[in-house]
Amino acid sequence: MIPNEDIIKLIKDKNISPPNSIIKTESILIKSLWILAIVKDNSPVTSLSTQAISELAHKILDEDIRKNSIMKAFSRAGKKVKNMGNGFYEIMGPGREEIKKFCEDFNTKEVFKERFYDSGEQFDFYKDMKELVASAKKRIFILDSYVDEDLLNIYIEKAKIGVEIKILTNINAPKGNFIDVARMFSRKSGVKFEVRASSECHDRAIFIDKEGFVLGSSIKDTAKNKPAYLIRLNNPSRLEKGYQKIWNFSKSLI
Numbered sequence: 001m002i003p004n005e006d007i008i009k010l011i012k013d014k015n016i017s018p019p020n021s022i023i024k025t026e027s028i029l030i031k032s033l034w035i036l037a038i039v040k041d042n043s044p045v046t047s048l049s050t051q052a053i054s055e056l057a058h059k060i061l062d063e064d065i066r067k068n069s070i071m072k073a074f075s076r077a078g079k080k081v082k083n084m085g086n087g088f089y090e091i092m093g094p095g096r097e098e099i100k101k102f103c104e105d106f107n108t109k110e111v112f113k114e115r116f117y118d119s120g121e122q123f124d125f126y127k128d129m130k131e132l133v134a135s136a137k138k139r140i141f142i143l144d145s146y147v148d149e150d151l152l153n154i155y156i157e158k159a160k161i162g163v164e165i166k167i168l169t170n171i172n173a174p175k176g177n178f179i180d181v182a183r184m185f186s187r188k189s190g191v192k193f194e195v196r197a198s199s200e201c202h203d204r205a206i207f208i209d210k211e212g213f214v215l216g217s218s219i220k221d222t223a224k225n226k227p228a229y230l231i232r233l234n235n236p237s238r239l240e241k242g243y244q245k246i247w248n249f250s251k252s253l254i
Helices: 004-013 020-024 028-042 050-060 067-075 093-109 122-135 150-158 178-186 236-248
Strands: 081-085 088-091 114-117 139-144 164-169 192-197 204-208 211-215 228-232
Touching: 004 028, 004 050, 020 028, 020 093, 020 211, 028 050, 028 067, 028 088, 028 093, 050 067, 114 122, 122 150, 122 204, 122 228, 139 150, 139 236, 150 164, 150 178, 164 236, 178 192, 204 236, 211 236
Parallel strands: 139 164, 164 192
Antiparallel strands: 081 088, 114 228, 139 204, 204 211, 211 228
């Protein structure tokens, strides 16, 4: 029997990236089926314990899924998984079909991969941006060289209570009443909010949970007088790590 840590290392060494549908779903069954499938397809192992699934979920999906939750999900899974005894499970044909169907449905319904806006289509950008902010479950990280209070009044106020919100801007960038409004916003009950500034901040990007997007212009000016874009990154973690380094050494404003 291969130890769990060896299975985890083997899978991580193959640089398998979970599709966006698996990252975003809240379904423990779908996440667990996907883990069973990738391990079976990429290692000598055909079945996993609930402990191994839980550990892989943490290492690969950055999800804390308890063993009991996995067992409950499998107890209702029917022929999608096979109970091999001693807490071990193997994915079966119907399980693979379930993943395939789920991913296809998700891709059909997904909000967008990229958006392009003509000059004057600010309202279209507003609708997309508002939907992104409202979709955040855990965190929002915004980089924008030039921010004003509209970022808070129009967009950030759409975020769910409890979502961590970070804004990184240029050291000389906050315009108008941004700082005053940001201070008021930070005092709201249940808000986790911080604003920092750095002279190294000159880009525009948005990270929503595990997704990342880049913009061609500042949020306040997108599609105002020039064509603009909002594009989802396939692998946002690498870019975000670079911005996180700037964040760590930036000046705290709020």
